[in-house]
Amino acid sequence: MFQSTFKNFNFNFNSSNEGNTVSSGDLLTGHISFDLTKPTKIRSITMSLTGGVRVYWSTGSGKNRRSHSARLTFFDLKTVLQQDQDEAVERPELSPGTHMYPFSCQIPQGDFPPTFNGAHGQVIYVLTVGINRPWHMAKTFQTDLNFVSRVDTSQPDLPLPLSGSNRAKTCNLWCTSGEVTLAARTEKKAFIPGETAKIICDFSNGSSKTATLKVKLQQQQTYYTHNRVSRRTVFKELASEVGDPVAPYTSDQHAEVMITIPSPLTMSITNCSILELEYLIQVSLCVKPCTDVMVLFPIVLCDTPVEARFPF
Known part of the structure; x- marks a missing residue:
C-alpha cells in the first residue's frame, strides 16, 4: 500500500x-x-x-x-x-x-x-x-x-478620530418619559491586534431608570454570491466592557472606556468581491426595557501600528 x-x-x-x-x-x-x-x-x-x-x-x-x-x-x-x-x-x-x-x-x-x-x-x-x-x-x-495582507497605512483617514452621537426619548409603561443622549469618539480609525482603544463618552440619562454604558468590539463577516445577488452576514462579539451604572435624571456625564483588541485576529478584508471582513466598535447606553441608544464606529484592523493624528 x-x-x-x-x-x-x-x-x-x-x-x-x-x-x-x-x-x-x-x-x-x-x-x-x-x-x-x-x-x-x-x-x-x-x-x-x-x-x-x-x-x-x-x-x-x-x-x-x-x-x-x-x-x-x-x-x-x-x-x-x-x-x-x-x-x-x-x-x-x-x-x-x-x-x-x-x-x-x-x-x-x-x-x-x-x-x-x-x-x-x-x-x-x-x-x-x-x-x-x-x-x-x-x-x-x-x-x-x-x-498576510499588507494594509496601506498611508490612507489619510486611518490616523484621524471617529465621532458620533445619538439620542432617544424613553416613554413606556415601565419608564417615565425622558431623553437619553450619547456622544462618543475614538482617537483614530486603524488599530492592530493586541492594541487598546480608548473610547471617550459623554452622555445624559433623563429617564427614571438606571442606564448602563457598554462598549463592544464586533467582527462582521459578509458573504456574497457572484454579482452580489444574495448575501449572508454574521456578527461575532470579540470583546466587551461595561461602565459604571448611570443614575436616573443625570446629565453631563463623562467616561473613558478602554477596550483591548484580541490577538491574533485576521486583518480587515475589503479587497474581495465575495467575502468582506469588517470590525465595529459599538458604544451603547442601555436603559431597560427601552431600546438602546447606540453609536457605531467602523474601524480598520491592520498589521502595522498607526499613530493617532490628534491623540486624546
Whole structure:
C-alpha cells in the first residue's frame, strides 16, 4: 500500500520570519522530505501553489431550502520537482530511507486578501505536492500557508478620530418619559491586534431608570454570491466592557472606556468581491426595557501600528 511505502512526509521551509507568514511577492524556498520503506519507482513529483476563496450557505428549509455558493481563484501555479525525461528509459528504483527534494516558488504580486476561516467561507492558500508512480494512483500532500495582507497605512483617514452621537426619548409603561443622549469618539480609525482603544463618552440619562454604558468590539463577516445577488452576514462579539451604572435624571456625564483588541485576529478584508471582513466598535447606553441608544464606529484592523493624528 502507498501509505506504508511513503512515511513521514514533511514540508520544510526556509522561513524568513518568526510567524511563518507569507505575503504577496514572497519567494518560498525549502525542501520536501519523506521516508521510503522499500525500493520504489517514482515517475514524477509535482508542486502547485494555489490561492482562492469560497463561500457557501443555505436559506429556507424542506422543499424551500436553497443553497448559495461562490468561488474565486486568485492564482494556480504549477511546477515539477522531479520527472522522467524519457519514459522509454527505465528509471532506477529509489532505495529505502529518507529522500529530499528542494523547491522554490513565488507568490504572485497582487492585492490578495489574508488567510481567513469564517462561518460560511474561507480564504485559503495551499501548497500541494503530488507523487506519481507507474501503475498507481497519484498521492497528494498539502500544507496551508498563513497569508498576510499588507494594509496601506498611508490612507489619510486611518490616523484621524471617529465621532458620533445619538439620542432617544424613553416613554413606556415601565419608564417615565425622558431623553437619553450619547456622544462618543475614538482617537483614530486603524488599530492592530493586541492594541487598546480608548473610547471617550459623554452622555445624559433623563429617564427614571438606571442606564448602563457598554462598549463592544464586533467582527462582521459578509458573504456574497457572484454579482452580489444574495448575501449572508454574521456578527461575532470579540470583546466587551461595561461602565459604571448611570443614575436616573443625570446629565453631563463623562467616561473613558478602554477596550483591548484580541490577538491574533485576521486583518480587515475589503479587497474581495465575495467575502468582506469588517470590525465595529459599538458604544451603547442601555436603559431597560427601552431600546438602546447606540453609536457605531467602523474601524480598520491592520498589521502595522498607526499613530493617532490628534491623540486624546
